[in-house]
Amino acid sequence: MTKGFFTDTTLCIGCKACEVACKQWNQLPGDNYEFTGMSYDNTAALGATTWRHVAFVEQMGRQPNGAGDGAANSVANGATAIAERVSNPSVGFLGENRWLMMSDVCKHCTNAGCLDACPTGAIIRNEFGDVYVQPDICNGCGYCQIACPFGVIEVNYDDGRAWKCTLCYDRQKDGLEPACAKACPTQSIQFGEVEELQERARERVGMLHARGVTDAYLYGVDERTSVGPLNAFFLLVDRPEVYNLPERPKLPQARVGMHYLATGLTALAFGAAAALTLLGGRRK
C-alpha cells in the first residue's frame, strides 16, 4: 500500500501555501532572500531546506493548438510581436495565454537512485512505500545527490546530512495527510494511495481532453523509464522540460553497462598500445 502525491497543475493557483506549510511543519529555515527574475518563482529549486517548490512558467501568446513552444520566462523579445497580441487576448482556460504553475516535490521513485546509491543504509523505503532519509544514520557522503535524476536530494553542508521531502512520515504515522496537501486550497496536491490516485488522474486527463485541454497528460505514471512509476506524479500540459523535469529520467546505473563497456574497451586499447610499445621495442 504505497502512499504518494498526485499534483494536478491545472488546479494550481500558485499560492505557495504548500511551500510554507512544508517549511512550517518540518521547521525548515528561510534561506534565500533573492529576487530571481524567474516570474513569481523566487524559490528557484528543491534543495536541502526546500522540499516543495512552485515553478512559474509564462507562456503568453502561444500559437493556438501549438505544440506548446511558448518561450518560458521570455524577456523582451521584441515589441512588434507584443503589439499584435494586444488585439488578440486570451480566450479559453489554458488557451492562448498561459501562466503555468506547478508544485514540484520529491518523486519517491519506485526505483530510487538515492536509495540505491546510499552506502550507509540511511535511505530506506518506509512502511508507506516512500523514500525516507534517516538523519541519524546519514553521514553526508553526498552519493545520493548525484544519483537523483531529478536534482531533488541535497546535502546540507551546515549539518552534514542529506535532506529531502519525507512525505511527512511523522504525520502519516499519526494518520494525517502531509502538510502541503493539507494546505493546498484547490486540491492541486492530492495525497493518497498511489494506485487510486493514478486512476483518478487518468480520469482527470480524459475529462480535460473532453474540455479541450488536449495538452494534458500524466508524467511519471505510464512511461517506461529506469526510475519506474513515480509515487509523486504530475498532470502537466506542456513538455516536461518546460517545468524543468527531465523528459526521460534515467538512473545512473542505467548507464553503467555502457560505462563498463567503455572502460573495458579503453583498458583493452591501453593494453594493446602498451603491448605494441614493448613488442616494438624488442624488435629493435
Place this chain on the structure above:
Amino acid sequence: MPGLGTSFGRGGATTAQWDLVNSDCILIQGSNMAECHPVGFRFVMEARERGATIIHVDPRFTRTSANADIYAPLRPGTDITFLGGLINYVLSEEKFFREYVVAYTNAATIIGEDYRDTEDLDGVFSGYQAESGTYNPTSWRYEVGEGGVPLRDETLQHPRSVFQILKRHFARYTPEMVEQVCGTPRDLFVKIAETLTANSGRDRTTAFCYALGWTQHTVGVQNIRAAAILQLLLGNIGRPGGGILALRGHAAIQGSTDIPTLYNLLPGYLNIPYASNRTFSDYLLVNQAETGWWNNVPKYAVSMLKAWYGENATAENEWGYQYLNKLDDKIDYSYYPMFFRMKDGGIRGLFVLGENYAVGGPGSKVERAAMRKLEWCVIRDPFLVETANFWKMDGVDPHAVNTEVFFMPAAWAAEKDGSLTNTQRMLQWHEKAIDPPGDARSETWFFVHLGRRLRQLYAGSTEERDRPLLAMTWDYPLEGAIQEPRVESVLEEISGYTVADGQQVAGFADLKDDGSTACGCWIYSGVIPAKGRNLAASRVKDGPGEWTNNSRWGWAWPANRRILYNRASADPDGNPWSERKRLVWWDSMANDGKGQWVGYDVPDFVRDKAPESQRVVGGKGAAGLTGAEPFIMQSDGRGWLFAPRGVKDGPLPAHYEPMESPLPNVMYKRQNNPAVIEFDRADNPMHGVDNPAFPYIITTYRLTEHHTSGAMSRWSTWLSELQPELFAEINPELAAELDIRMGDWVTVTTARAEIEARAMVTERMRPMRIEGKTLHVIGIPYHWGPAGVVTGDVVNDLIGIALDPTSQIHEAKVFTCNMRKGRRAQAIPSGGPHASVAEGGAIDRIGSEGAEMARFDEHEGAEPLPVERPAEATYD
C-alpha cells in the same frame, strides 16, 4: 459599503463564497481573487470544474487570469465604461430579465420633473453646486402620488421612468466606446457581454466578485453601483449562484465596519450623531425611515444605549444619548482630513492598533510627518513595524520630534479567543491555542483594563463631562493570571439580552425601544441566542445531498441568512423562478395552512407575509411594503437601479477619468468626478491630465505572499523568502524603450516621491493602443518598508491624495508616474534583504523578554521609511 448599501439595503456581500459553486458564470473584476483570496478562490475553481465560465477583467494578467476562461485587459480606472457598456448591451439587446426588473427594481418608478441627467448637462447631474463641488440631491427624488407612494409605470415607457432614464444615460456606452476608453478589444467585450447574458435569467445565474480594484478610485462607489445595476437588470440578486461578492481585504474587515472602526458609524450601521442632532428625537427624526426596515432604528439605538450605559440609560435621560460623542457638523473626521489636520497641529494624541500607516497609507509621507506633530502616540503591534518608528524615519533628527511613543506588544489571533467576521458577513469563533508571550496582551485586555483604570482615576467625580466614562457598564469578567477579559461575555452583550432577567434574546425581532432590552449591535443579535450557545463557534457542514447553505457553519448576519434578499429567488407569486435555481419559496400549506416562506436558506422576509400581501396605507416599517417587494431594507422595497439618495456623486454612474490620466475624458466634458474631494496643498501635488513629465499609468496591488503593508508577513522568514524584493512589472516594449532587463534596478517617480525597485519584465503586462497613443501600464505591489526580514522602498509614498466623495477612499489603483533605469538618487544604505537570517518562522517578536529592537536599528539613518493603513480598512 455605500455602493451595495444604497443599491440593495445592506452594506455587505449579498452572497456566501461557497455559493459560487452554483454559478453558471463568474465575472471577477476589480479583484485578483486567486492571489488575494486564495482560500475563497477554491469555490471559483470548483465552479469552473462544474462547467461555469470564469471571466477576469483586469489591467494585468494575474494568477486569477491564468485560471480564467476569458481574460480581458482594461485600462486602469475605466471600469464604469466597461460595466456601462454591458448595461447598454443588456438594455439595447433587450437581454434584461423583464419580470424581475419590473417587479423587484425601481425601473418602473418615475423620477421627479426637476431631474437632469449627464446627457442634458454635459457631464454633471442636476443639483451640482460648482462653488462647493458637491451635489444637492433633492432633484433626484421619486415623483410621489397620494399618501407619498412613488408613482410607477410598469410598461417602462414613461419618459421619466428609471428604465428610460437608464436607457438614455447609458446609450453612449457602446462597444466602440468601450474599446476607445478601456482599450478592451471590441470583439472580446461583446463575447463577455454575450456570455454574461447567456448565463443569466430564470434558469441560470451569474455572480460578480470585486475587491479593492473597484473601491480605491475617486469613482469607487459608482463602480460598485454600476455592478449593482447590471446584476439587478440580469436578475441575479438574491438567487443561488448570483449576487455580488465584495471581497474584503482582511480577516475581519467586514467586522470592523459592522462594529465599526469608522468615524461616522455606530454598531449595526446606525449613524453617529452630529452636534446638530441635539436630542435623541432630533437624531431619530433624521435617521428613522417611514417604511422599510430602518423604521426600527429606535429599537436598535435604545437597545445599544442600554447595553452601553445599563441602568444609567433611562427614558428620562434620553437613554443616555447625551453621553455619546457627537460629530461637529462642519468637520470631516475621515482618515485623510484627520491626518492633514494632525499634520497641521490639530490633533494631540493617537492610538494605532493593527495598522501600519507609515507604509500602508497612500501618500504615507503625509502620515509619517503628521505623527511627528503629535504629543503622544500609542502603538500596539507584535513587531516594531515602521509606524512605531516614524520618529526616526525620513531622515529626521529624533531629537527634533517631541512625540512620546508608547509601544504595547500585542497578542496574535492564536493567542486569544474571539470572533472574526469574514467577507460573507459570517462570524467564526476561534479559541486561544497558547498564551501570549511575556507582556503581549490582546486588544480586549488592553481596552478593558484601560477603561477600568480610567474609571478608577475619575471615580467620585461629579463633573458632567466625566459622566459618560462613569456611566458605562464596564463589568466584563476577568479570568486567569493575566486577568484576561472573558471575551465571550462581550459577544453576549453584542448579541443582546433582556434587561430584567439577563437572558439572551433570540434575535433582533425581540429588541424593544422601551429600555427592556440591551443589544450592542442589532445586526449581530442572535449569534448567542442563549447562554452557552455561541453559534459563531458552530462547525457543522452540510452533508452529502443536503443543502442548507451550510447554515450550521458559523453564523452570518442578519439572522444567519447566507444569501441576502433571497425573497427575490421566487417570482412575485412566491414560486421559484425555475427548478434549477430554487432557493426560498412560499409554501401555502406550511404553518398550519397559513403559509410561510421556506427553503434552503433563512428567508430574508417576514416569514409569514404572503406574496399577495398588500401595502398597509400609511403603514410603518415592513407594513409599508407589499409581499412582493424583496429588498426589505429599502424604503420602497426595491433594488435601486437609480439611487435617489445615498451616493454623493450622482444617482447613476458616469465615466470620469482618474485624477491623473494621460487621456482626456472622451465621454463627457468633465475630466474628473465633479464631486471628488481634493486637497490642494503643497504636500500633495497632483499631475493632472497628460502630464509629459509623468507619462506612464501605474497601479498598485498585493501579492499572495505578503499581507498589505507587510506588517504580518515581512517578519516571517517563510513568507519573506517567497517575495523578497520590491519589483515593478513592466511590459517588454517599454522595457526595450528604456533599456531595462529583468532584474535591473528601476526608479519610479511621481511629484510626491521617488522609489526604486527591481524590474519584472513580463508579457503579462501589455501596452495599450488608445486614440493612436501607446499607453504603458506599470504594476507595483506595495508590501515593503524599511523594517523586517526583507525590506524595500515604500510604494504608497508615490500616491497623491484625492478621494471618492461618498466613501472617502483614495485612488491607489491608478495614477501616473515616470520611470528610468537605475537606482534612485539617494542610495539606500539598507537596501537589500537580511541575507543573514536563516531561521524558521517569525523573528523579532516584541513582548517576550529582552525585546529585540536590533533589526530596525541596523537601518538607522536609512532614508525615509514609510507606514500602513490596511487599505481595505477603508471600507466599501
